[in-house]
Amino acid sequence: MPPSDFVIRNGQRVVMIGDSITDCGRRGDHAPLGRGYVMFLAAQSAARHPQRRIEFINVGVGGDRVIDLVPRWQQDVLDRRPDWLSVSIGINDVWRQLDGKAPGVLLEEFVATYRELLERTRAACPGCGLILMTPGVLGEQPDSEGNRLLVPYIEAVDALAGRFDAFCVPVHAAFARAIAAGRGRRWTTDGVHPNLEGHALMAQVWLETLGA
Numbered sequence: 001m002p003p004s005d006f007v008i009r010n011g012q013r014v015v016m017i018g019d020s021i022t023d024c025g026r027r028g029d030h031a032p033l034g035r036g037y038v039m040f041l042a043a044q045s046a047a048r049h050p051q052r053r054i055e056f057i058n059v060g061v062g063g064d065r066v067i068d069l070v071p072r073w074q075q076d077v078l079d080r081r082p083d084w085l086s087v088s089i090g091i092n093d094v095w096r097q098l099d100g101k102a103p104g105v106l107l108e109e110f111v112a113t114y115r116e117l118l119e120r121t122r123a124a125c126p127g128c129g130l131i132l133m134t135p136g137v138l139g140e141q142p143d144s145e146g147n148r149l150l151v152p153y154i155e156a157v158d159a160l161a162g163r164f165d166a167f168c169v170p171v172h173a174a175f176a177r178a179i180a181a182g183r184g185r186r187w188t189t190d191g192v193h194p195n196l197e198g199h200a201l202m203a204q205v206w207l208e209t210l211g212a
Helices: 037-048 066-076 091-099 107-124 145-163 171-182 196-209
Strands: 013-018 055-058 084-088 129-133 167-169
Touching: 013 066, 037 055, 037 196, 066 107, 084 107, 091 145, 107 145, 129 145, 129 196, 145 167, 167 196, 171 196
Parallel strands: 013 055, 013 084, 084 129, 129 167
Antiparallel strands: none
């Protein structure tokens, strides 16, 4: 087997936190990893690096915005003492500004809350590596209102990754490229939630970003 630059080492623990795209049935028939990108990347990392035992923990919760992560951060993240933390958040913060089912989170509060959570993580788990995933898509049309509103949130996640010396997984860019190249192929079930191909794409770009 050729040498690997995959940064996650044997025996390390990876906590994956986010919304329904991360959750994806992880507390039902598809427990504990769900049937989405977390399951795909765990399976692919094992297949590519069978000599490594890496523990993936899925703590996604459907409907979460960044402010919903705050009350569960201690129990779901810090108490688990992760070696790596992967965060995927932002879709509902913007989507709720459009559908009105719950309050959205405006950009300033999104950035401040996200930054505070990362600061708490660095203080409590100083050796923990950070992996920040940009939000995906709000509609499979690049010029949709949702995708236009997402742009500053995507830029904010990228900037936070730079500030905290974190990996930034370019999920939105990967979907945009795939949609442009796919000639009608669907990547989501409803414009927001990835289908199997979409979840596989997310897992692929996550692994590539981390050198797998």
